[in-house]
Each structure stands twice: as C-alpha cells, then as structure tokens.
Amino acid sequence: MTDSSDAPTPLFDTLVVIGPGLIGASVLHRARRDRTIARRLIAVDINPAFRERVRELGIADEVTGDAAAAVADADCVMLCVPVGAMGEVAATVIPAMKPGAILTDTGSTKVAVIEAIRPFLRPDVPYVPAHPMAGTEYSGPDAGFATLFDNRWCLLTPLPDNAPDSVEAITTLWQLCGARTRDMTPEHHDRVCAIVSHLPHLLAFTICGTADDLADETRSEVLEFAASGFRDFTRIAASDPIMWRDIFLSNREAILEMLSRFLEDAQAMARAIRWGDSDYIVDRIERGRSIRRSLLENRQA
Numbered sequence: 001m002t003d004s005s006d007a008p009t010p011l012f013d014t015l016v017v018i019g020p021g022l023i024g025a026s027v028l029h030r031a032r033r034d035r036t037i038a039r040r041l042i043a044v045d046i047n048p049a050f051r052e053r054v055r056e057l058g059i060a061d062e063v064t065g066d067a068a069a070a071v072a073d074a075d076c077v078m079l080c081v082p083v084g085a086m087g088e089v090a091a092t093v094i095p096a097m098k099p100g101a102i103l104t105d106t107g108s109t110k111v112a113v114i115e116a117i118r119p120f121l122r123p124d125v126p127y128v129p130a131h132p133m134a135g136t137e138y139s140g141p142d143a144g145f146a147t148l149f150d151n152r153w154c155l156l157t158p159l160p161d162n163a164p165d166s167v168e169a170i171t172t173l174w175q176l177c178g179a180r181t182r183d184m185t186p187e188h189h190d191r192v193c194a195i196v197s198h199l200p201h202l203l204a205f206t207i208c209g210t211a212d213d214l215a216d217e218t219r220s221e222v223l224e225f226a227a228s229g230f231r232d233f234t235r236i237a238a239s240d241p242i243m244w245r246d247i248f249l250s251n252r253e254a255i256l257e258m259l260s261r262f263l264e265d266a267q268a269m270a271r272a273i274r275w276g277d278s279d280y281i282v283d284r285i286e287r288g289r290s291i292r293r294s295l296l297e298n299r300q301a
C-alpha cells in the first residue's frame with residue numbers, strides 16, 4: 001500500500017518524553033503541531049494529576065506512569081525530569097529500551113547528569129546529552145508551548161563514543177523544534193551555564209530573600225514600590241525550587257567559582273562607590289549596556 005500524503009517521514013517513529021513539564025510538554029506541542037519529529041508520541045510522568053493534564057491537552061497519543069513499558073518500542077527517549085532524578089529514571093528505562101534507540105536528556109547541567117546516567121548505559125543504546133537554553137519561570141505540563149525553542153540555542157554535549165548518526169538525529173530533533181544547535185564539552189557547558197543562567201538565578205533568589213528579611217515596614221514597601229529592577233529579579237525567582245535545588249547541587253564547583261568571581265567584582269564596585277570613583281562605575285555600567293545591545297542584536301533578548 002502506498003502512502004498518498006505528501007507529508008515527509010518524521011524523524012522518529014515513536015518518541016517517549018519522560019517528564020512532560022515545561023520542557024517536555026513544549027517538545028510534545030511542537031511534535032504534535034508539525035508532525036515532523038515523530039509519528040507517535042508517548043508521555044510518562046510519575047504525577048497522576050500531570051498525566052491527566054497531558055491527556056486533556058491532547059499532546060500525546062499515550063500517557064502512562066510506567067516508564068519501562070512505555071520505552072520498549074521507542075526510537076528516541078527524552079528525559080525531561082529534574083537533574084537530580086535523571087539517574088534513577090535512566091536506571092529504569094535503559095534496560096527496557098530496544099537496541100539502536102537513542103536516549104537523550106534536557107537537563108540544565110551536563111557533567112553530573114552524564115555521570116548519573118553512565119553506570120546504566122548500554123553499548124547498543126547511544127546517549128546524546130542536550131540542553132535547550134530556553135525556558136520560563138513556570139513549570140508543569142500547562143506551562144509548555146510549541147514555540148518555546150524558536151531561535152533559542154540548544155547545546156549538545158556529545159560523548160566521545162557517540163556514533164555521528166545519533167548526534168545528527170538529536171541535532172535535527174532540536175532544529176525541528178526551532179532551535180539553533182551548538183556542540184561543546186560537558187565541562188565547558190557547565191561553566192558557561194554557571195555564568196549565564198545559574199548565577200543569575202542564585203542572585204535573584206538571594207535578593208528576594210534579602211528583601212523578605214527586611215524589617216516589616218520596609219518589606220511592605222518593597223512590594224508596594226518595586227521598581228523594574230527588583231521586579232525583573234522576581235520573575236526568575238519564581239522558578240521551581242526542586243529544579244533549582246538540583247541545578248545548584250549538581251553544578252556546585254562551576255557555580256561556586258563564578259560566584260566568587262562575582263563577589264570580587266561586586267566588592268570592587270562597592271569600593272568605587274565608597275571612594276567616589278565615577279570612571280569605574282560608569283565603565284561597569286557601560287559594559288552592561290553593551291552586553292544587552294549584543295543580546296538584542298543576536299535575538300536572544
């Protein structure tokens with residue numbers, strides 16, 4: 001029998017998304033919308049309420065809590081759970097995958113996630129780690145949307161023994177999601193993300209905590225008069241606590257290194273303010289402005 005439709009063959013026959021929260025549900029929305037990523041979509045979640053939401057959203061052909069059964073027929077399995085849960089999920093799914101199927105993940109840290117998954121790897125199941133650099137402060141299946149990854153970066157950290165076709169397949173998957181892709185080592189990835197993503201979140205959580213610790217009368221004024229600077233911090237400070245606890249604990253060294261460099265620079269700024277060093281202050285602010293201009297030019301803001 002011939003296929004009468006002109007639709008191109010999807011990249012995978014069956015894609016299983018484990019953890020259809022913000023990221024997983026966004027992949028499912030995109031795959032559902034375009035039908036170029038996979039013919040059949042399966043979502044696995046431990047939370048029954050989230051499974052029900054995924055069913056209601058209609059973004060998967062099958063929704064289940066049984067990860068091992070779900071992956072048996074999969075051509076690609078994408079782990080979209082918090083980074084601290086990657087190892088235990090990998091331990092359940094890898095033995096149940098069919099030979100040649102590809103395992104990938106979307107974790108925000110790479111060295112620790114790869115180490116957590118490595119003990120369960122099989123030579124006939126390539127694992128290609130990835131990290132879409134796109135997200136919001138919201139989580140859960142309702143937070144997902146099809147265009148989340150458009151024009152954003154997805155960083156891949158292929159392993160030395162990855163066959164080129166498995167890396168190519170995951171690269172294509174992210175490009176079909178709308179992302180631009182770049183390969184780098186897991187160590188480099190973790191240092192880059194420590195400065196561009198993890199430290200900014202740490203600062204946001206901290207400044208909101210500091211504001212909340214202020215005396216009662218000042219604290220109520222923080223809420224009343226929050227100018228845009230503080231308000232912008234509160235957006236990312238609204239992010240999921242479990243996800244961020246796991247990121248901080250799993251990228252400990254790079255985050256602590258970036259934090260200590262930041263503290264030195266903040267001290268230098270404090271000194272300039274104390275001694276009235278206008279040139280230093282203006283120079284630092286101008287560097288901030290030029291970084292913002294570059295982001296706008298690169299369509300990343």
Ligand SMILES: NC(=O)C1=CN([C@@H]2O[C@H](COP(=O)(O)OP(=O)(O)OC[C@H]3O[C@@H](n4cnc5c(N)ncnc54)[C@H](O)[C@@H]3O)[C@@H](O)[C@H]2O)C=CC1
Pocket residue numbers: 018019020021022023024044045046047050080081082083085089106107108109131132133134135136137138139140141143240243247
């Ligand atoms: N939120 C963001 O902006 C971004 C997050 N990431 C990474 O992607 C991953 C997912 O993040 P989000 O989608 O934001 O999280 P989320 O909290 O929205 O979704 C995670 C989902 O995983 C499920 N889950 C947790 N443990 C599970 C288990 N053992 N088995 C099956 N399901 C399980 C949860 O019930 C939830 O539905 C994390 O590793 C995160 O670091 C990557 C890029 C951006």
Ligand SMILES: O=C(O)C(=O)Cc1ccc(O)cc1
Pocket residue numbers: 107108132133134135136137197236
């Ligand atoms: O909402 C924001 O500003 C984010 O920074 C989202 C985000 C969170 C975690 C990641 O690993 C990547 C992107």
